Amino acid sequence: MIENKKILVTGGAGFIGSNLCETLLELNNTVVCFDNFSTGKVENIQHLFSNKNFKLMVGDIRRLEDCRKAVDGVDCTLHEAALGSVPRSIKDPLTTNEVNISGFLNMLVAARDAKVKRFVYAASSSTYGDSVSLPKVEDTIGKPLSPYAITKYVNELYADIFSRTYDLDCIGLRYFNVFGKRQDPNGAYAAVIPLFVKQLINHESPVINGDGEYSRDFTYIKNVVQMNLLALSTENKEALNTVYNTAYGERTTLNQLVNYLKEYLSNYDPAIANVEIIHGPHRIGDIPHSLASIEKAQKLLNYQPQYSMKQGLKEAVEWYYEELRNKI
Ligand SMILES: NC(=O)c1ccc[n+]([C@@H]2O[C@H](COP(=O)([O-])OP(=O)(O)OC[C@H]3O[C@@H](n4cnc5c(N)ncnc54)[C@H](O)[C@@H]3O)[C@@H](O)[C@H]2O)c1
Numbered sequence: 001m002i003e004n005k006k007i008l009v010t011g012g013a014g015f016i017g018s019n020l021c022e023t024l025l026e027l028n029n030t031v032v033c034f035d036n037f038s039t040g041k042v043e044n045i046q047h048l049f050s051n052k053n054f055k056l057m058v059g060d061i062r063r064l065e066d067c068r069k070a071v072d073g074v075d076c077t078l079h080e081a082a083l084g085s086v087p088r089s090i091k092d093p094l095t096t097n098e099v100n101i102s103g104f105l106n107m108l109v110a111a112r113d114a115k116v117k118r119f120v121y122a123a124s125s126s127t128y129g130d131s132v133s134l135p136k137v138e139d140t141i142g143k144p145l146s147p148y149a150i151t152k153y154v155n156e157l158y159a160d161i162f163s164r165t166y167d168l169d170c171i172g173l174r175y176f177n178v179f180g181k182r183q184d185p186n187g188a189y190a191a192v193i194p195l196f197v198k199q200l201i202n203h204e205s206p207v208i209n210g211d212g213e214y215s216r217d218f219t220y221i222k223n224v225v226q227m228n229l230l231a232l233s234t235e236n237k238e239a240l241n242t243v244y245n246t247a248y249g250e251r252t253t254l255n256q257l258v259n260y261l262k263e264y265l266s267n268y269d270p271a272i273a274n275v276e277i278i279h280g281p282h283r284i285g286d287i288p289h290s291l292a293s294i295e296k297a298q299k300l301l302n303y304q305p306q307y308s309m310k311q312g313l314k315e316a317v318e319w320y321y322e323e324l325r326n327k328i
Helices: 015-026 064-071 086-091 093-113 147-166 192-201 221-233 254-265 270-274 295-301 309-325
Strands: 006-010 030-035 054-058 076-079 118-124 170-175 207-209 242-246 278-280
Touching: 006 015, 006 064, 015 030, 015 221, 030 064, 054 064, 064 093, 076 093, 076 221, 086 093, 086 147, 093 118, 093 147, 118 147, 118 221, 147 170, 170 221, 192 254, 192 309, 207 254, 221 242, 221 295, 221 309, 242 295, 254 270, 254 309
Parallel strands: 006 030, 006 076, 030 054, 076 118, 118 170, 170 242, 207 278
Antiparallel strands: none
């Protein structure tokens, strides 16, 4: 698909970024990982240092000079660096804004000036905001429900202007609840799947916000990697300068999710089947249901997701069990 290129992955030491770095190296590309390690970790990329085609640049997207250094000589950019998490953005909207909007703009300016051929960036399903229509179709969005959602929508607006004004080829990927190996189970802003897996392995009760009937289009990381590769390599002019839902196209309730996790984890430790689930209040900024239409990506990028939620969850659970059981 994409080989023998020099590709910059911002946020390459994070969950999604490190999986992208790994696959790009397997395809014989040179990879520059640009990260400030605010939420990313050296452990995520430790196994890549032995590859001579892997380069780490420690820096901050809030500094334009760092962005200029990072894009120097690269063919394409996968821009993943951002501060994720809706609750984090509610607690500290200023920092989220600086990283996710000013940092994003710095990267666009640097990519434009360095004549980067393609700029693929992590957008978000949070851009659908309070729209209740299902499935979510790219052209129909609602009002943002959090500072984080605003930042991700502003990214799309800037990318659109840069593509039209400066001819920079941009593609935004609206990720829907991504999960898989190396997603951080620790900290106040951990995503629900790694958090629940860690709690279940520790025989602690996961807390579901609300009655558990809220649903999400949980998307396995390998489908997300496929979308990034397709976005980097497409030669279809109609496919450029737009955004795509990046998802599997099925929804799972939180109650179903916890039941699958208990089932898969109890293959390793039967006592996990008896761990009780607790229900708490709903969280501010949460929408009840999320489900993507993936028609646009299928049509324009020839996207064919290879992993259903359950297939992905089995692989992820196996990885977490190996990873976490020694740390208990
Ligand atoms: N995980 C999901 O479900 C999901 C859903 C929608 C969108 N996204 C987006 O995907 C991208 C990757 O998310 P992730 O889940 O891998 O998160 P992550 O926190 O694991 O990765 C983000 C990476 O960006 C780095 N970073 C943060 N601020 C930086 C800065 N100022 N300069 C340089 N590097 C910086 C972090 O250190 C980290 O390595 C983000 O843009 C996020 O908003 C993720």
